[in-house]
Amino acid sequence: MDRPALHAEEMLRAVATRDRAYEGRFLYGVETTRIFCRPSCPSRAAKPENLRFFADVPEAQAAGYRVHSLILQPLIENAIKHGVGAMAGKVSISLSARRETDRLRVIVENDMPMETVGPKPAGMGVGLKNVADRLRARFQDDGQFSAGPAAPGVYRAALDMPWRTE
Incomplete structure (x- = not known):
């Protein structure tokens, strides 16, 4: 069963509150860094006007975004x-x-x-x-x-x- 589409306001709110309930539903990218992350990512908050939303990793990568490099x-x-x-x-x-x-x-x-x-x-x-x-x-x-x-x-x-x- 497909989930209903999310509105931009709902995704912005999920990112701002780092809401884990949205894990797997979308990713967000930051225009200024070209990095993408999950909604609950603990990174520093970006300005809403610098955010772009993606359905999955391939879509974010196709748009020229890369995964956050902080692995260690x-x-x-x-x-x-x-x-x-x-x-x-x-x-x-x-x-x-x-x-x-x-x-x-x-x-x-x-x-x-x-x-x-x-x-x-x-x-x-x-x-x-x-x-x-x-x-x-x-x-x-x-x-x-x-x-x-x-x-x-x-x-x-x-x-x-x-x-x-x-």
């Missing part, structure tokens, strides 16, 4: 917020990147509490979802992302993507 930053922010912020004392965060033939492999690891009691903190998983979405938008099926406990007390986020020099 949310991983480091996640390690700080949920690793360092959840523990007392010394905490380790490591970042490694290596080229393997035509692939780039990036790994971020951080200490994490051995046991988590109670509900997840607000926002847990949002940054990781943004990373996965951006990787998929940029590389389609040629990029891979995984995240989760790697060992007791260690959390790992790993990216695998094509090596590109453009």
